[in-house]
Amino acid sequence: MDAITLMKRFTLFPMGLLVALSATAQEDERLALSRDAAAQLGQELTATLLTALGTDGPVEAIDVCSVEASPIAERLSEQAGARVGRTALRVRNPENAPDDAAREVMAAFARDLAAGAPAPPEHFETRPDGSARYMSAIVLQPLCVTCHGSEIAPELATAIAGHYPADQATGFAVGDLRGAFIVEWPAPGAQIQ
Numbered sequence: 001m002d003a004i005t006l007m008k009r010f011t012l013f014p015m016g017l018l019v020a021l022s023a024t025a026q027e028d029e030r031l032a033l034s035r036d037a038a039a040q041l042g043q044e045l046t047a048t049l050l051t052a053l054g055t056d057g058p059v060e061a062i063d064v065c066s067v068e069a070s071p072i073a074e075r076l077s078e079q080a081g082a083r084v085g086r087t088a089l090r091v092r093n094p095e096n097a098p099d100d101a102a103r104e105v106m107a108a109f110a111r112d113l114a115a116g117a118p119a120p121p122e123h124f125e126t127r128p129d130g131s132a133r134y135m136s137a138i139v140l141q142p143l144c145v146t147c148h149g150s151e152i153a154p155e156l157a158t159a160i161a162g163h164y165p166a167d168q169a170t171g172f173a174v175g176d177l178r179g180a181f182i183v184e185w186p187a188p189g190a191q192i193q
């Protein structure tokens, strides 16, 4: 091996490694931040929901959810530098509708849950343009059945239909996949959409 080949090996190897490391470091960071953002969105929505249910009951809680859910998601999106929200295969708010790729991820989540996944499944992918998407499954809890279950009280059903005439988000049982948290990272230099 002559001196030049040796030098090339030494210079090429660390450079390649650096690029690989920084890509991985960014992915790790985005994954960690995505998990935090999703957890925070879940906590804030649950806290808002519980307060509304405890104060006024489920009919008024529909009003609260319809007014509060998106400002909470917007504030957390600004904090995270990524778009943080919720989606589902069957949505209540059409603004939460998934694209085809998110639909496929949730179909896989549903299969994992049906197969007995011990924890809510999650998904993270970085696209060739450097944008990335995180998703984690939202599993239906007993608390959710009042508004997303199979037997919705008539007064509540009227309130839901008033806000969401195209509601698809009923008929779920405890343990079902209700939807997913979704965190969208822009490509470098791109704006959050």
Ligand code: HEC
Residues within 6 Å of the ligand: 046, 049, 058, 059, 061, 062, 065, 066, 069, 070, 086, 087, 088, 090, 091, 092, 093, 094, 096, 138, 139, 140, 141, 143, 144, 145, 146, 147, 148, 169, 178, 179, 180
């Ligand atoms: C008081 C009624 C009520 C309860 C209880 C409730 N939700 Fe909802 N849920 C709503 C409303 C209203 C929306 C639409 C919010 C919006 O406009 O973004 C919604 C939307 C959602 C969405 C976003 C996707 C979509 O369908 O638009 C998910 C996911 C969700 N709920 C999961 C849950 C889970 C999980 C629980 C239990 C922890 C729960 N909900 C409890 C009323 C409720």
